[in-house]
Amino acid sequence: MSNLQTLIDYQATDKTLLDIEKALAATEERKKYMQARKFLKGAQTTLDGYENKAVALAGDLSRLEKHYEEVAAELKEFSDVDFSELENSEGETAFFKKNAQALSDTLRSLKRDLISVKEKMEAVTKEYLDLKKKTLSMQKQFKEYKEKYAAVEQGRAAEVKEIRSKLAAMEKDIPADVLERYKSRRKEGLWPVIVPLKEKRCGFCRMELSNADNSKLNEKGAIECENCHRIIYKQ
Ligand SMILES: [Zn+2]
Structure with missing residues (x-):
């Protein structure tokens, strides 16, 4: 089987190409290039995620602030009531005070929620900025090591070309x-x-x-x- 012998020889020649491919893949330049490439691929999605989170939190914040203002305004109406002018019984005064107390409790709870949302926003902003910083440094690494790796690859291009032409010649007999x-x-x-x-x-x-x-x-x-x-x- 001459075809078979050609195929065996073909694989032996192909092995020299594989060795070069492996050597190239193991270089520091290639590793740093691939590391940056992989990071950048995932980073955009994560950055978008932070942006969506920030938008959602800003929505929560503005809703809470609006609610807070409404409750504060309502509470102010109660505080403007002159209890001495009420014709009323103690029952009515107690009713007003109870309502005022409930509103003031709501305000306190809203204030806590507002603080919590603001803290979350700060945390998201910090994470976003950290990632952005890392992204910028990885973009630099990507550019630098893409060029460095291309130079390493170029250094073996002549060898690769020679092997490939040998392979191409053998392929005619397979x-x-x-x-x-x-x-x-x-x-x-x-x-x-x-x-x-x-x-x-x-x-x-x-x-x-x-x-x-x-x-x-x-x-x-x-x-x-x-x-x-x-x-x-x-x-
Ligand atoms: Zn097997």
Whole structure:
């Protein structure tokens, strides 16, 4: 199977590319670049969240303030009542005083709510500003390390280009469907993609082949492992 040998050689060449990819992924430049990128992706949503929270709290505050003013005005009417002028009985005076007391209790409770909402607003504002500050620093990191990483990548571009052209030349000798399967497995992060059969087992995950798979392998020269989805070939 010359196709098979080409595929084996192809994977060996591809391995040199994978090694470069791994080395690049492990650089400080790439890590800092990815860290900033990830942070910035999530930050906008969180910042929007804080804004929505602040808007909701501002609504609560203005409702509470309005209610407070209404109750305060009502209470003032009571305090303007001249009790000596009331024709009344003690019962009426007691009624007024009871109402005034209730209003003043409500005012106190509203005042507590107002303080609590204001504290929440301050906390949200602080969190928002902290995140904004961190976002600005991450934006700086993103820009800086994007450039630094691009330079690191550029440093290996010639090697990568050479390997890719070698691979492209080999691809002509590999059946399209096999190549497509190889590439999709490689993209999924499976490595190695093709493995030799070892003692009737998958050379990677060691799963034993069924008799049916064995005869299929003998017939076709290669099959896919049911367990790890690598391509098993017979040497
Ligand atoms: Zn396997």
